[in-house]
Amino acid sequence: MPKVAPKKTPMPEQSAEVRKKNFDEVPLGYSEDMAVAEAERCLQCKNKPCVAGCPVEIDIPAFIKKIAERDFEASIRIMKEKNLLPAVCGRVCPQEEQCEKVCVLANKFEPVGIGRLERFIADWEAGHMTAEVPELPLATGKKVAVVGSGPAGLIVAGDLVQMGHSATIFEALHEPGGVLVYGIPEFRLPKEIVFREVDYLKKLGVEVITNFVVGRTRTVDELLEEFDAVFLGTGAGLPWFMFVPGENSMGVYSANEYLTRSNLMKAYKFPEYDTPIAKGKRVATVGGGNVAMDAARTALRLGADESIVIYRRSREEMPARDEEIERAEEEGVKFQFLTNPVAYHADGNGWVTDVECIRMELGAPDASGRRRPVEIPDSNFKTPIDTVVVAIGNSPNPLIAQTTPGLKTTRWGTVEADPETGRTSKKGVFAGGDIVTGAATVILAMGAARLSARSIDEYLKTGTW
């Protein structure tokens, strides 16, 4: 092995003390020199294990090589062949479980900072080039309705127009982007970036119609009268509650509501923006995933003195990315492991004042392979809090399934679709992303979308189902 720096080139970031009081992005990105230095760590392996680790098969060594050669234009072009949203993925993908996990360097040292380089090259493009619109093939005259504008919908639409089909995105909310705009906070993914990507798709010819709730404004069957195919990318937007006593007290939010108020509606800028949010001083977030980390860190930025994460297993089982857990810890988020809420108590006006938890211990592994938490009898205790964010998970909104006869769903409420093609049980209807997998990741949604786009293209050409 040639001599390489054992650690990733550090990326400058806002200090914990400063950043926990603002909503600006935490990592500040690489300079050109830093990016080149990091790119030079890549061994340019012939067998490219990293590419196999990437759900959308970006030619990782190739784009990194071009960075090392300072040919940034060529680098971004290689990137965009496979990934239309590198600025997003560079920020939110769990690279440590994908490309970077299988990086050969990782056997001995820290892997190449592939995510950081991906982010660098996308930001470089935004700063130096007006994204070029590739020449599109002759219009096929086929029309596809894409329902939902999260990563899955955006990718399907982008791919389809580049195959010569027309694509119209229907989005229920007033802003396109799905979880990228309503869920993931500004300090992790500036909304500017999402808008830029959506604008690019519009330039490619994708039509975006907002405020359009499929199942209400029009049903899937009605869309099928007008369009040759329909893609469902409506995500997993239904928040779960625990249905414990007091959970409907004032001050108790679902993570979806808390984050939507803050991100999509900009409640952190209240009263400049009209949407209010409880600016609690002692905020408890229930759950252990990325969503919980986002909520707990948002609470600090809204002015909480204490932000506590309540999780029923231990730190090892937390599904959130390590990086996010570490950032939360640095900012002062406290973790209360092996505890689970059993009730919320409220004052005379109905505002939450305490969370009552029970202690848990880990028993035998469950279906997910993680050890199952078991209650310790009579171990209840109360913690005073004034705001709660329930972040224990989401499943698909049932609206589409309820209004689409012939569309099969599973007992988890997800839509049945062939993982290779995205085909559902209903002719002409495809699905991909969180609506099929349940809450997962941006890159998996994009990967599924890419496969669906290919099989939609095939269906449009052959008409066979």
Add this chain to the structure above:
Amino acid sequence: MNKIIEKIVLSKDVKQYIVECSAIAQKALAGQFVVIRICETGERIPLTIADSDKAEGTITLIVQEVGKTTRQMGFLEVGDSILDIAGPLGTPSEIEHFGTVVMIGGGIGIAPLYPITKAMKAAGNKVISIIGARCADLLFYQDLMAAQSDMIIETTDDGTCGRQGFVTDALSELIESGERIDRVVAIGPAIMMKMVAETTRPHGIPTIASLNSIMVDGTGMCGACRVEVGGETKFACVDGPDFDAHAVNFDLLIQRLAMYLPEEKIADEHFCRCSSAKEGEKNA
């Protein structure tokens, strides 16, 4: 899109807008609502679809100016557009030939009551309407409601119009008069709907209330609109807004409606300051 083509002042603080919104007009059914946002910095608020016209492609919205957003909406004129309108949302009201239905509307609740009343009449029911408000100034739609009703009773708390008292007083008398009532539909302030539910409960009259909880998306995505019905948590925006009034936990609804009162005041003050600053600029 979303252009205001008619604006009428219905009563003190209550305005009616007819808005071009064809996609929604084609689909709207009685009991459904839209969520609107009027400007880039605006909040999302639910408004009942008080009427719709498929041929014209319009919907009717009725707004009571109670807070910042509704007050700001009051400044919109014919020709202006509403930035965002999504809908029609919510489960439509159950409309059947029940027999005799009593339609009860309080204050701004008369607006959402109207399309349901119309549908009930069209379904062949005998319709008795009771509409009430604090005072005559706040009462509206009397003629429209009368046209859809076999009998109409108006009440005001202060007696400035119709009979003095609450809508529940009129309802009690109606029940005592021996009138056979097959269903009651009540829309108005939460406390009014609670009182209606208490009035009909001993008589076992099926009673429906339309719950006006705080909403954000209106599509079942956030749970801001949680209500308790029969001891279970429901999302008013998708499971409702109509629910069995006898099973609704109205006290919880009343509490939750007060969640942002302090913020609403701040927003209102901020708005007044900003709009007077703008006036100042114009005058300077």
